[in-house]
Amino acid sequence: MVKKKQPALAEPSAEAKLYIGCLVEEFRQTLSGIKEGTDALRAEWRRELDARLEPLRIKLDVFVPMVEELVPAVKQLAADVNDLKLGQIRLEQGQSELRQDVAGLEQGQSELRQDVAGLKQGQLRLEQGQSELRQDVAGLKQGQLRLEQGQSELRQDVAGLKQGQLRLEQGQTVMQQQLRKLAGTADRHDSEIVKLTETRRLARRKTRSP
Numbered sequence: 001m002v003k004k005k006q007p008a009l010a011e012p013s014a015e016a017k018l019y020i021g022c023l024v025e026e027f028r029q030t031l032s033g034i035k036e037g038t039d040a041l042r043a044e045w046r047r048e049l050d051a052r053l054e055p056l057r058i059k060l061d062v063f064v065p066m067v068e069e070l071v072p073a074v075k076q077l078a079a080d081v082n083d084l085k086l087g088q089i090r091l092e093q094g095q096s097e098l099r100q101d102v103a104g105l106e107q108g109q110s111e112l113r114q115d116v117a118g119l120k121q122g123q124l125r126l127e128q129g130q131s132e133l134r135q136d137v138a139g140l141k142q143g144q145l146r147l148e149q150g151q152s153e154l155r156q157d158v159a160g161l162k163q164g165q166l167r168l169e170q171g172q173t174v175m176q177q178q179l180r181k182l183a184g185t186a187d188r189h190d191s192e193i194v195k196l197t198e199t200r201r202l203a204r205r206k207t208r209s210p
Contacts, residue, residue: 020105027098031091038084045077 052070
């Protein structure tokens with residue numbers, strides 16, 4: 001089976017990036033607040049414990065009752081410590097999940113950049129192909145112009161040949177007319193010569209007769 005290519009992830013907008021940054025910053029501030037609260041609670045417990053243990057140092061006769069009073073507080077403290085540990089574990093789990101989400105986001109951004117780079121390469125190839133196509137079209141147009149120029153020159157040559165043929169036919173007609181005129185002139189000259197010869201011959205006969 002041909003594995004379908006997953007669609008490229010859209011690049012997060014500026015608003016999405018700002019929102020994610022705000023969430024991360026708010027989460028960091030929450031963690032900082034939890035840590036500060038934990039430290040303050042521990043300091044308060046220490047102060048309370050010191051305040052409760054101080055009378056024991058001064059008055060040993062009330063040590064046992066105060067210890068008995070502190071047992072529930074210590075148990076509560078242990079429970080609170082356990083809750084804090086659980087909260088810390090959950091916090092670490094949340095941080096781990098957040099790191100995984102950030103890693104996934106970075107991977108998605110990397111894939112998106114790769115897809116964008118591929119799109120840019122495709123666009124460059126498309127522009128290069130369009131440029132080559134425009135060059136081919138320009139070459140075809142130049143060839144067409146040359147063909148049209150050649151056809152125009154050929155038509156001009158044909159027109160020149162036709163004009164030359166007309167002039168030749170006109171020259172032949174004029175020549176034939178001149179030849180006819182010359183032939184008519186020669187015929188007239190021959191007729192006149194014949195008449196003149198006949199006249200001379202008759203004159204000679206008259207001269208010879210007694």
